[in-house]
Amino acid sequence: MRTEGLKPAESAPTVVSVLIPRSLKTEYAVQPLGVDVPRPRFSWVVEAPGYGATQAAYQVLVASAPELLTPERADVWDSGRVESARTFGIAYDGPAAARTRYHWTVRLWPTDDAADGAGDEGGVWAEPSWFETGLLAEGFGNAQWIGGVTDSAPLLRRAFTVDGTVRRARLYASGLGYADLRLNGSAVSDAVLDPGFTAYDHTVLYGTQDVTALLAAGDNVVGAELGRGFFGLTSVNVWRWHDTPWTADPRLIARLVIEYDDGRVDEVVTDETWRITGGPTLSDSLYLGETYDARRALPGWDAAGFDDSSWAPTQVVEAPRGTLKAQAHEPIRVIETVDPVEVTEVRPGVWIADFGRTVAGWTRLTVTAEAGTTISLTHGETVADGNVVARNVHVDGDRIQRDEYIAAGTGVETWEPRFSYKGFRYVQLEGAPAQLEMRVVNSDVASATTFESSQAPYEQFERAMRRTILSNLHGIPTDTPYFEKNGWTGDAQVGAPTMLATLDLARFFTKWLGDIRDSQADSGQLPVIVPTSGWGFTDLSPATEWPTVYPFLLREMYRWYGDDRLLREHWDSLTRYLAWELGRVEDGLSVSVLGDWLPPGFGDGPAPEDRRLTGTAYLYRALVVAAEIGSLIGEPNDFRKAAAELADGLNRAFLDRDAGCYRSAQDPDYRQTSNAVPLAFGIVPDDMVSRVAAGLAADVEARGFHLNTGCLGVGVLLPVLTKYGYGEVATKVALQRSYPSWGYWFDLGADTMWEKWEDDSRSRNHYFQGTVVQWIFENVAGLRVIDAGGERIVVRPDARDEVDAASIRTETIRGRVTVSWQQTGRVLSLDVQVPVGTTAEVHVPSARASDVDAVPQSFAGSPSYDEGYTVYTVGAGKWSFTSRSAS
Template identity: 30%
Template sequence: MMNILVLVVLLFISGCNSEKNKPDLNNLKANESTHWIGNNKPLPEKDSLFYLDDPSPLFRKEIAVNGQLESAKLLITAAGYYRATINGQRIGQNRLDPAWTDFSKRIYYSEYDITDLLNSEKNCIGVTLGNGFYNPLPLRMWGRRNLREVLKVGRPVFIGKIILEYQNGKTEEVATDNSWKFADGPLLKNNIYLGDVYDARNEINGWDKPGFDDSSWQNTVPAEGPGGELQKAFFPPIQVTQRIRPEKIYSPQEGIYIVDMGENFTGTFRIKLNGEPGDSVVFRFGERIYSDGTLNPMTTVCGQIKREGVGGPGAPDVAWQTDTYIFGSQNVAYFEPEFTFHTFRYMEIKGLDKQPELEAVEGLALNSNVSGINHFTSSSALLNDIQDASQRTFLANLISVQSDCPAREKFGYGGDLNATSETFIYNFDIQSFYRKTIYDWIDAMNDSIFVDTAPFVGIQYCGLSWESAFLTTQYYLYLYYNDEELVREMYDFNKKWMEKAARIHPEGWVDSGLGDHESLIPVPVELTGTSHYLLCARIMQEFASIMDDSEGEKQYNQLAEKIKSRLEGEFWDKPVTEKINRQTLFATLLYYDIVPEDEIEIAIDSLMNAVEKAPAGHFTTGIFGTKYILEVLSKYVSPEKVFQIVNSPEYPGWGFMISNGATTLWETWKESDNVYSNCHPMFGTVSEWFFRWLGGIQPDPDFPGFEEFVLAPAVPKDLEHVNSSYVSPYGKIVSNWKKSDNKVHYELEIPVSTKAYVKLEKDINQKIQLKKIDDTEFLSNQVEGLSTGQFHLNEGQYLILVDEK
């Protein structure tokens, strides 16, 4: 009996092991049958040689379909970028794939349903590789920073497999191995900063279709991969999200044509060209033009490489954005750059005999395709322009990472994330994108220093206010999406990060790094950096509570009190004698509840005095102070005061940008035509203010994910209406209001299974009438608190009338 039991157990274990060892066709990984492959070409030995022609390789593999298909899918990724086709037809809509990560740690792959692309018998898959961030040029950004010295780099390689499932239950796999063939293609150069050079004379007709004679092509040899773990992408891919027709095309000088796209955006273009074999057409891009109508490319120049010798051996004197097309045998051609992205409103064209027609040019806006499901508009044309410019700026800076500027640097700086992650959440469904961002930061950080970007690009002087973005973003994912799963996943890592912060700043005092970047008046890092440390301690106290870590909760509470006390002692109790932006100073102290309660009025008066003394009575704050002052003035003074500043065309302000032709937000309050980006998200926190205060849609920290929330719309004197909506995990929240018939008409929508705490502006003599949209009778006497303008509403759609003041 014992022997029989042993035999049964052994058979059971054997069966489990057999199932365990069975290949999982639904995952992509390198193994004995699936390899990374490339063109096996060595990298140049000297930096200057990187700038020579280096054709992108083409790869092909013919596939036979042996029966009636049930389904077919492709799993594929690259170190660098790839473009894949089946029988000459592009697979999917993704561009600049895969998303940028630290390729030595993790690489995301995409899955495509290709069932409808396959023929019944013979087929061919074609793959073209681009350099991306895996094989960047050795450009010396700012004269010193070479990405090749800090990134995992190498020749672009890719890995993939096609899974064919037949109706008879049979499964077949076609993977990357040495049976694939490759040859050089027509793309001579490709770089994310300097652009593409495409020589149509080198095109190979039919190379990615079945039946092509590839006998002269080389067989691939398995290549070494970049080392990162292959993971299926779970976030929105980069895609063409808008096709933009130019407003006009003109010629400022003979032989030069300027295409005005009408708005600044990130992406590429598609153009119909006419020319002779060997003709070259050169494109350059810029956010601005000079007074004579010629292109100004200087605000988008890579790493401020603007004179000879700065960029290193072989680099151009000026590293502007450019593309080149060389005609082959066809006199009519269509050109669309594949492995680069630019930021531009204006495109300069040289090399054409005559001016192209408007319909021949199309701008292709690219961004991670986050859903723009939330909405704000108002009766103010200026506010609407500011919102449009903000959203356009945000999307332009979502190319798989949230960048600070999408042309000059393209890096995922934490400071901008710290300042604007709430703003992005108000505008887009960005949960999965930000989850990817958190993992980027996990891969970027180390135990001894603070880094400034994720993926890490070697910059490490901005300090805690930049690296702490990975923790604050987790909190906002929890607050707005109730993403408790991420909190639990990251908790041990977060504790280690707090230990590192304590080692670097043992007194709880942040005395290194950047302060309120681009403030018009200096702000010490001791104020903003230490305030961010306070925020981190408070977040960790909340996370410890979620984790039932009572010791941790106590520890982080003590740390928060220690930091708060030091900030109060240094920046509130002592008289301020040094030159400091008092707007940022008092806004920060009030935002983080550092001012003693009985002295808040004094702080408010000091803040208002600082505002009134500023040019035009406007804000002079920087990357962090702007977020703080928008919130604090609305909370403690009046949204009316903020509205007057935001809805003004005077300098400094958003209206000044718009009145000076901006279609995306500037990096600085001052106008810049050379140094600073004209497409920078950090001042976009005004968009958050639109949703939070004019729409009044605010989360309740006690009920993360909007199970319960606040609706407190403000009604400025010179604004006639606001329409706003935000899609929460429970459904759409709507907060609309308009002035009509001596009343303010509110339309509110509260999702199923939620409750809103409504706070309306109301004088003591004003009357409020409330009813559900589907009801005929008003409920004025049935809602507790209605007479005060503060009351709770359960799920439903409501109409509220308030007598106008």
């Protein structure tokens, strides 16, 4: 049975239910400030008792105040009753003024005869929510970009007066590369490394902060300290971030809007009346770290009453070329503070702190030292020869990931950096004894999934992959927080399914897809890193397996969130990119220079096989998903025809029908990726599928159940083996403890996923080899989200060898899905929770359909039987199944 083509159940009975809308969001966010979308989209989750409940209609009200949210009083917009089962992507169709808060609610009608009458009042109204627009077309008004020449990170300030009772105050600001914004001595938010990194010649993000509570009657001060980030990076590096189309010194634009109770509106904007000076942060670099001289600190500089007469007036500076847009994705925050598990004095005056986990972030220092004492903090993921290892051959200089603090000598001093982050587990402290704390820092995205299993390594892998993904979320999906901090497209290509299954990345990936579009060349080509300085169009490029993430990620966003607007917004850029890729096809094949990166035993580069094989396969998949996107949004295209031609070319060039495998002239031996990828992507001719799959399983077994895949093959190997009946082989690979394997890493002390299979892996916080977790979620726990924001799911735990129990809970855009199973002998219990709006096809392991009991049977309907599974199609509700003959 092929689950990809499932249709929602038509015969399952339904029950009249009260539908309760909860978890109201606007543009995927709860009560967002600064929405710049003219027609923001609403969503909600439907709760309902019983079984089989469905939504037949909804009504949305929008008003200027929550007390006006009734059909009779709503003064902004009333959708009326809309006959639709849709619970997300509901576009607001009322007026949208800049800087305005709109309150909204929704009620629902269930699908039943009683709800069809025109006089029916529908269900209960949801607890009201709201969204607040940003600057929209109004922009920054009279505000100008300001800056000035300073010998260190600049401090900027502006005094102003508040002369009444403030009803509301908002600060709209963008400081490049980063801005630590202050108002009356306090931070305006808990965001760090803000605003988000973009291609600044196309897009510049601004933040919106509610600062009402920070204002005081009388004298006030707004200020900012600016860091360099990727906007003004000066550290010379191979990716040329120090020499981009936008590279410039830090600058700020801000607009503070103060609304009084009496109706007056005052504004404080950036202009020449602001004051500027160099502050105590002597240098900051994302790669090298920061130097802070506490003797230069200016206490109270960001508060009223400070004398700034010695400061210089700011200068109006050139604006970045990018368009200012409201930042819609989650900010980066300090997520957790961790004490070291051990601090060792390795030699006199040198200490190494082990924090027991590998993360992205920085160290908070507390020290008492004489004035002028320099305390250095060197961050790294490993220790060798009594030193924390901090090397980066791609960046000039011998100071890598090192912060320096120069003490003021004023007693107990506490400091932490604000304009750089590091990848580390260990910190080497020199200069004076001190207290150290790890600050875990990443994009503050919500968890979507929890997983448990009786097989401890599976839980260990899931926790490690989650930590690794989070460590690489800093406004963009990076490859490693230690070395590059670059948005490698290939890493996201292989990691996206696991990432989306683990975390709520709707806003995060929407932003990064915009970065991809911004990075596109006039020719249609995309680089291998996004954003880019211009590097990656000819450097390690073209590499088809990398930028083909563009259509694949768009399709994945539709699978998880049903986001068809995103598909439409990117269609033109997507088709230009694919036209460029097709234009360079030679002899039916796509040329690629990267291939199956970092397989075991081949050093620090690509796999030895002909990289046209994987390049062509990934272009084939890109064309197939682009054709699906075109069909979804009504855009005719010929991508399926082009995909079929590529499949023919790949099979002619690399399929050895006599041997029953794919191979190239460069192969030193059998290459698992070369066979797993065509199987996974549906390229193998039907008459050869079983032979190719059998050959793959035989090779894995011949290697003692070891893989020989790099980053492209690792994520598809186990799912392919399981799909074609070799689940036991897949399990033995997953639970392998000797090299190369995940178990090998963890026996060496790993707590995250590594870049390489070898024990000398350069990066130890790199998610692209950790995609075994997708197989754990989909095959061990058995949950597969099929399409359209979880409209269809398949429950099929078909990798149960060596496992007695597993459970997964996922928060989809439609609501919570849970799958939990436990097996004792041949008796298997399977519990499934399905949200309203989702249809689940549940495959219960069994020898015969008669051996399975379903509760409640009256709503489960009549099952079918398919190759060892009794199959039920069910709608919303909590279902329990018991099999007496699970093998």
